[in-house]
Amino acid sequence: MNTKVKIAGVEWKNPITTASGTFGSGLEYSEFLDLSNLGAVTTKGVAAIPWEGNPTPRIAETSSGMLNAIGLQNPGVDVFLERDYPFLKQFDTNIIVNVVGKTTEDYCKVVERLANAQVDMLEINISCPNVKEGGIAFGQNCTSVEAITKEIKKYAKQPIIMKLSPNVTDITEMARAAEAGGADALSLINTITGMKIDVHKRGFVLANKTGGLSGPAVKPVAVRMVYQVANAVNIPIIGMGGIMTGEDALEFIMAGATTVAVGTANFINPTATMDILNEIKDYMRKYNINDIQELIGCVK
Amino acid sequence: MNTKVKIAGVEWKNPITTASGTFGSGLEYSEFLDLSNLGAVTTKGVAAIPWEGNPTPRIAETSSGMLNAIGLQNPGVDVFLERDYPFLKQFDTNIIVNVVGKTTEDYCKVVERLANAQVDMLEINISCPNVKEGGIAFGQNCTSVEAITKEIKKYAKQPIIMKLSPNVTDITEMARAAEAGGADALSLINTITGMKIDVHKRGFVLANKTGGLSGPAVKPVAVRMVYQVANAVNIPIIGMGGIMTGEDALEFIMAGATTVAVGTANFINPTATMDILNEIKDYMRKYNINDIQELIGCVK
């Protein structure tokens, strides 16, 4: 039974990675699972300099979902390279660094600093709804998606995955713009902007007022967008948004994702990635699927 | 304790209506509650001629939500006026007719036919994601939102509520366009486009492939949009999307909705509207709120 997939020229031993920001740099979860069993580890967003993130409360629970407004707190690319990168290198898995910035130059700086590291792919987060500058601002307009992709490609030595925002009228336009800009792959979806009000305190639950919705609540939207994009572009897709089980992951794969990322599920079950992988294998066994490739985009 | 509110010049005895399409024309639910206790009854979408709707399966369950692709099946405005309208006139409540069409002319035809009926408000559905023509096509572009609103206003004798789609990059642009076109009020949100795949059958669960996501899963997105729009326009808002309890309704009201609509909740609890109204009253009693007006938009 083959679970190996190739995405943008990089071979993964299985189609499972972690959704950025839900797995740190893997250290905390390495107590629960062997990171070498993942297709790839995707890190929390890394910026050129340390970011403080937003004030607390940073999260709120919603029906079958959660809102987060972490605000991309991160120690900066230097600490990442000194501490997290050597840690991750110990494992036999691909490393995907999620890159964030406030300006195009910020993104390029991080990409340049990582160019000579043995990082396997770069995921460019132009879709974070929780920071005032940068983030989603780049991801909601075709022209800027294409422009930033092009610019980043100048500095990148690794394949570039553009991470798209679902907070748009037509996700296929953004996908085509990223493809036109030279993106090697796409990640979708990032979180959907939401809000929760505490009616007893008569105020916002999140200090940031709005946050990004993730978890099973958003899965139908995410599957729809993956399906639309898979039918609109020729570059591969990392699908994510509410994956909790092997069947959820298979929905994304059948809709056209080459690989999938597990996010919020890690919080509920620290071995979610491994359980999902096993459930996919069970499915393949049950239906006599020899190669997971057969399932990618099989629902038309 | 006052629960009366005035919206676009129409007085409602309380801020609760039914979300279009989830309550038929009220007949079936009148077995469970006295329709006169509602602020308004909003009907299923009514077109100029009968519509067959989509093939089945038309619905799918998702985590804390559901997808529907009914496709606006309806008996047409003539049957509506002959049968449903006299039925609704028996009750001491406002009647809001949800209007659908494939072309601007279609919408205007229905609006014209209803001009002389004692219908209190018209809700113009330019946001249905489940029909091939019309519907959402009108609702995802500022220019067409403004144009269709203007055109409809020429024929309408009742206040016009434009029902907006959440499937847009910036909901405030659509709201401003509707306001510019002369809308008297706004309804939001309609459903978010989603998809569910049956991994065992390797096919779409819905015959229509995609459907509209509703229920508690979408509430954080709906509250966010109501908040954004309330801060962007000067016309009142009917808020909806996942309201199951009095506290949910209050989230919308505090975010800036003048009234709220209860949709999917009716399917889970046929007296949901009344239970929600009572929970709002309990809240007002507990916190000594004499007039519900005090709560509208109180969270800034």
Add this chain to the structure above:
Amino acid sequence: MTATFKKSVTIISVDKLNADIFSMWIKDEEIVSASKPGQFLSLYCKSGDRLLPRPISICEINKKESTLRLVYRVAGKGTEEISHYKATDKIEVMGPLGNGFTLEGKKAILIGGGIGIPPMLELAKQLQCEKTIVLGYRDVTFLDQEFKYLGQVYISTEDGSTGTKGNVIDAIKANGLEADLIYACGPTPMLRGVKAYATEHGIPAQLSMEERMACGIGACLACVCKTKEKDHHSNVNNKRICKDGPVFYADEIEL
């Protein structure tokens, strides 16, 4: 107009009939006294992420004890959840829903296929005419012993392990069964076969249909089926299975 109730009722017992079939008795005077064969209840899950009702046919009605039986197969997460309930637990239900069977005919064949078998039990009990019962299974049988006292029972299994190898129509043909009316509930391919058989023999047939439901009371238009004539309510060729059905005459509907 029959009364419909939405309420929390007490579970009297839950028994496992075989690997994935469960039998539950619930108690409620109002619902039971309004129920008739062919109607169904909407069951609501406790897990807050599962919003929609699970429609389950009424399998037996005990008016004296105010109890009602549901027999269900674990088909997904909702029925799985419900299979774990125990006696004295409460369950939220709405019903009775739908029109139910019209009791008529002099010589009837009652046909149940798979999880369409349960509603035939109460029907068999209430139907006061000459009756033959045909039950179709994939392999393992259930409930068949309980039909024995209510009429002559014929069984078909796909694997031939019990009765006629094949489907219910094969069993009818193999046993040369005859009738002036057919009642049937089962998967769509079976109903299609029954309709074809009934048309061919010029016998009226009452078919109980299935579709995904949201409201269960005719408001949301989720559960329609195609009809031959324009329907009075919808003004198009659609009828609502939850409200106008689930039982239709074969010649009313397109299958």
Add this chain to the structure above:
Amino acid sequence: MTATFKKSVTIISVDKLNADIFSMWIKDEEIVSASKPGQFLSLYCKSGDRLLPRPISICEINKKESTLRLVYRVAGKGTEEISHYKATDKIEVMGPLGNGFTLEGKKAILIGGGIGIPPMLELAKQLQCEKTIVLGYRDVTFLDQEFKYLGQVYISTEDGSTGTKGNVIDAIKANGLEADLIYACGPTPMLRGVKAYATEHGIPAQLSMEERMACGIGACLACVCKTKEKDHHSNVNNKRICKDGPVFYADEIEL
């Protein structure tokens, strides 16, 4: 590195202490043998719409019986759900989590406010020095009887119904209590008061903090608090309450 477990454990008992406070004993050898005072467990709900864990402090540890006590207030839907669980039910938990208290000092004051009182119980049991216990309530007291054998207990209530009228600091002042170390857990305003008091008197204080959590193990950065110095892990002035805390020295953090 302490071991952390994510597993389903058996509930031994659930008792109501007062209108909205419940006491639950669970049994699990691995978790109990790794637990110490000031650590907490993440409890997971069964209702599928509630995804996030409910962090609850360890109130008592019985290593011999491999049992562990949690005392919790019904604050919302999750704790409400958990309050309905019964003995022999299973509950999904992760833990032990966090750093716990550092047992030190010669003469300590243990301060618990409201639902911050439970973790002080196991601390009081394990702390082998001279100790005074100050418990602050709004009105009705709970757990106070159980502290009696572990040290001198002083109580404050906001309505003055028991002990000193006012807050815990009022009780400390009213009774002229002294110490070389303070341990405290309670609402943020109380911790702020304790920090001010400790600073003023030049006494070190270990404060147990609270914040909304998602992962509970330091990965998601949901639960940070502001620190005086740049934190080694975050490289900014933020520490993670779930991993680096919940117990901090008062002078490490901004309150």
